[in-house]
Amino acid sequence: MESSTAAITAFWREFADTEAALHAMPLRERVEEGNVLLERHLEGLALEMSGGDGDAVVDMIVTAHGSIECFPLLMQVVAAAPRLQHHTLRAFRERTQQPDFPIGMDGFELSTSEVLIACSQDDGQAALEIRFGREIPQDFQDHARNMAFIMIDHVLGEYDFAVKVGAVDFVDESADPDAEWTPLSLLPPVFDRYWSETLGRTGDFPSGEHVWGGMTLAFGGSDDEDAGEPQDTALVMVNRSANPVAMRADLAYALTLDIPVGDRDELQVAQDLHDQAATLLELSQLGILAYTMTRSGRRKAVYYVGDEQLAKQALAPLLLRDEAASLETTTSFDPAWSGYFEFAIH
Structure with missing residues (x-):
């Protein structure tokens, strides 16, 4: 079994050698083939690409689908990447720039504006309570919950959802009568404000004498x-x-x-x-x-x-x-x- 360093080196060597051939493929096929190359050497990671079939350079993301145990490997893969001609590279699925969107599953559709979120504290992390702003048919309760998780991952970004968010509970009504409910489509600035102002995570390195x-x-x-x-x-x-x-x-x-x-x-x-x-x-x-x-x-x-x-x-x-x-x-x-x-x- 090759070490992670050797596996990463082997993957990038093979990817770089086939990059020109990959670039000639339609984007969907390119993603599929790129993941075949990745899975040949490394487990727990995936490649996602965005752009058009004819774009000279497309955006490529390495994701672990929120599995924190794979994050160190993911970061090593990105850090070891060679200069690529047709792909820019990023670690983790970032926040979508259009957080107001619907998704469908098995004939059921749900919009981020119909998913309501309240933030609270879970030890050092932020806890999320979730309820739906519309009636969800009984047969689609599980679908709706799965879709909400997918949506949060896209709205908050892979790293923030996996690391900064602790408990996630689906509720009919919050135990806190003063809870502030925010549509998921509007959550990013509210979440960031809660993180910095309520939890005190400004990101600023402390100066002076520490307490x-x-x-x-x-x-x-x-x-x-x-x-x-x-x-x-x-x-x-x-x-x-x-x-x-x-x-x-x-x-x-x-x-x-x-x-x-x-x-x-x-x-x-x-x-x-x-x-x-x-x-x-x-x-x-x-x-x-x-x-x-x-x-x-x-x-x-x-x-x-x-x-x-x-x-x-x-x-x-x-x-x-x-x-x-x-x-x-x-x-x-x-x-x-x-x-x-x-x-x-x-």
């Missing part, structure tokens, strides 16, 4: 069989000032620096190391320190970064120091900042 909150968590000792065992406690410090940049698309990776701390002196060394790493990343806005946890003789700091390799290059002088010899470094893809909001909402 931190702390909490102590207890693990174990609650069950009868553990009654005689001491509780395992953790001290968590959360950077409240990181909230404005939470879930920014260029800060999707959680970089963890984990170091053992056997006594107070080692704890101070670890804290200094973690703070210096934060300074190196935040000065160049490569990342931000989101939270720290001290538990079971270890202190870990979690930073959200956009490019793992660039972040590690920025931290290289620090990681080569003697006090970093026992440091463990891990990276995970967490575009919804689930690790951060596990603690930030408290």
